Amino acid sequence: MKVLLKLVSAVAVIVAAASVTFFAQLAVPGDRATVLMNLQTGQDRKWTDAELAPLNAQFGFKDPIIVQYLHYVGGLFRGDLGTSYTQKRPVTEVIGGQLLPSLTLTVSALAVAWVLAIAGTLLTARRGRILSGLGAAWEALTASLPHYWVGVVLLVVFAVQLRMFPIIGGTSAWGSVLPVLTLAIPLAGFLGQVTRDEFEQVMAQPFVTTARTRGMSDFGVRLRHVLRHAVLPAITLSGWALGALVAGAVIAENIFGRPGIGQVLVTAVNTRDVPTVSGIVLVVAAIYVVANLLVDLAYAIVDPRLGASR
Amino acid sequence: MTRRLPSAGTLVALLVVVLIAIAALTPGLLTGRGPTEIDLHATLLAPSWAHPFGTDDAGRDLLTRVIYGARQSMGIGLGATGVAFAIALVLGFAAGLAGGVVDTAITRVLEVAFAFPALLLALLVISVRGPSVATVIAAVGIGSAPGYARMVRGQVLAVRQAGYIEAAAALGHSRLAVVRRHLFPNAVRPLVAVATLGVGQSVVWASGLSFLGLGVAPPDSEWGALLDAGRVHITTSWWLEILPGVVIVLVALAVTTLGRNLQHLLGGAAR
């Protein structure tokens, strides 16, 4: 029953998300048919109603808003995300082809960021002033790096000058190393800092001392007891991090010439391709719902105290 | 927990923050030139005594542009974090304390908010209102808020479950006193660190928007815009891309270090 309720609410969230996008896109200034016409001809000018008539008829721009909305939401339940205004293909196709590279990029980046953050924390937190200080300084440094600065520097140093990696990597594994690092390094710094702070606080708590007096090794204590508590804020932030990674993905995809949703999204917003934008939002919304569930589960596992309240 | 004495690092951070504050408030104190003064005979000069950061392709002194850019960049960073913080505190505390229907409702709203890629939200806001400093602040702030709100809520819940809140209540302290003296500091404590990190993040984020051409309008020299303009010169005039980036990193570092010291101070009081 609880599971069913969660599912229903998940669907409601998705519909709500799509509705917001739909209406928000309508609020963007400019006439949609004009934009499309201009895009198709590469000119910027006003067109007469007669010139815009075929487009208006094709996409129903002149229908009452409520009709357009219902038509749109209805289509969602049929698995039809509409047809891209600009690419003349079903939105599912537009997104589908680009979804995998972006997902690979963002998930890999998140994973790598986690590994770096945890390693940094485990190895350097509370290990004396110098090591601690260095670790903290490194995290602070990397968290402050703008994505594209990292990307451009990595590109120029490792791809152009040293030729260790391809410049136009596409979706190959080797060509993905630099884009993943571009996203992972700043995020690792951010996650690391948050984790480290919690880690150091928890290390000072009584139960840690108790474990130590019972003969547990320092590393064992860190790993088995402290880490579980310390990663809580970072887990929460991971949900948010995925969203930030989408932003970073646009930049990384741009610098490294990599296909992906980010690029599609920016182009679609720029050309007011409502179906594509909404489609992407929905897909991401669905991903978030799943991520949400996972975060809830992670909380319950890591901190049993919270399990009861859920 | 032992209280730390101000270290050398902290002092340097303080110095940097003070410098940036001066740059933001009274840039004229740090440089005699104007940020838009062009000199077509002095374009693309490497860093030198006369131009410590070199010049750009219109002959403008880069250091001056960075100094004048401080106001906008820091304004965006602080403003956006402030907006996000405010939203997060309200939502997070309401959800965590009230529980029940309020909690469920707010969690659902957060879920919907989460459903939007932060970038899309920013793009939407910007495409409706046009690129400007205020728009970028609102966009970055609204985009960051859900993450913080979730954290606040999580922390409030965790602290509520912890033993000592019940203990304090059992000792006869009023609910409001418990909230004020125990719940609030403990829930907010990790947030301070995150918020100060967030300032740096917001500055970086805003520069990302500039990269996409959606940041502030030229010829304003917001740091992100400088990085965007410098990108194509990276192999021929490296200072245009590297130095503003170094400034961003230094400022974010400094703000973070100070923020962490703040956190330690707060942490001490709560114990």
Added chain:
Amino acid sequence: MTRRFRVALATAAVLASGSLAACGGAVAEAGGAPQTGGTIVYGHVQEPPCIFGGWIQQAYISRQVLDGLVALADDDTVQPWLATSWTVSPDRLKYTFTLKDGVKFTDGTPVDAEAVAWNFDLWENHGGNSTAKVSIDPYYKSATAVDATHVDINLNKPFPPLLRLITQGYFGIQSPTAFKSRSTQENCEKPIGSGGFTVKEWKHGQEVVLAKNPAYTSWPATAKHQGPAIVDEVRWKFVADGVSRYASLSTGESNVVYEVPTVNWKDAQSRYQTIRYITPGKPVSFYINTKTGPFTDKLVRQAFAYGADRKAAVEAGFHGVIPYEGNPAVSQATPGYNVKAAKAYAYDPAKAEQLLDQAGWAKGADGVRAKGGQPLTVKLVYGAGFIFTQEGATVLQVLQEQWKKIGFDVKLIPATQAELWGGKYSDPSTFDATPSYWTSPSPSILWIVWRPSVPDNPNGSNRSFYNNDNLSTVIQQANAEPDEAKANALYGQAQQIIQDDAAGIGLYTQNSTYAVARNLKNVWLEKSQGEPVFSDAYFTK
């Protein structure tokens, strides 16, 4: 085969060395041990929404796949392509094209008169290509197939520029059979033509893979060799970042790149073969709002033109790679270019100040001029990112500074694609000056841009809102004039009128730059729009 090939090469070499036009045409170094086969990796910038359409980004790629009726040679003459010859009726209302025999689309159907007529009808009457349509309206009347190899293009009024205009990629011929029997999506992604390549695959966001058409028989008279493409494939990649794109040449990840960042141009010239193409048509020049705002006064317009050193700004911003263009109406690569008109309004701040004083704008305490309580504010709207690059934006910033000195308060307003093309700035109240361009191989572009806008026939392209009947008459006369010298004289007169009235202010010309790896020969740009041609290219060892 080898000997014929070598002869073809030698001919190509002779043709090539003779065809280096002054305005930067093609570079074709024949020589080196040629190889057949191979894959050209080409780094382009902008991915188009469909292969064929009315945007120049589409013409670039559609030309690889579709042939045209005629082609424009480097010396500005119209040469045979799908049409081997043509005649014009004495009243100049009918053009009869004789089509090359035996040419087939890659789906096997014949390229006959019916097919050609169908294509014209598609563009004109069914929204197939609105740029093609607007180029030849209102002169075009109909296209009819006389017999299998003869097609008539019928006009309403004489229009000598017609031949030159239909050399553009917008007039590429597709297979009607394929178009009618396939879905919109297929036609968008893989149009069927008779060209040197076919679309093999389109990996969105990454590249379009073009495969050689081994049955190619319809190369233009301007081709550098006779026969189908020498390479097997062209991988047309989309690499938006200039740093990456240019760097990919140095690592060998690409063989040709488009849009060399101007800062790298000198480096490119020393390491690779470079081509610079100056686009004919309307250059990137300012539309000046003559209807509302401060520029309704001619003196103020002229002061604006004198008041900033546009030449120096352009040279600084583009590091000398993109030329300054003083003529707001047509660029220096356009036939009929009025050189004298281009020299007007050389930088003269003293004169500008004098004109503004004369017009009654007095300098205020803050340096900004005012008149009747109104400050001299200029809203300068420009397409950020997609029309104006970073470098272009720098040019505008330099100008802004200079205009400030003489009392103009210029507000730079970057507009996104959605805003600009959504019509946010189409109303005269929203801007005072806006820079933009039009590509066209003929000065007849003047009609499209400067046709007066009247209520029952508005002209959305006339962004200066400049209705000058004298100008209109001159342009129409020029468009109808069969003698080229006389026509050019009339076009020149039109340019002078525009310049005298400062209805537009010149800035720079649209440009295409290419860098080609040294081991790839015979990559050249066709003349009408600067599209790259790969069907003659080959690798050398």
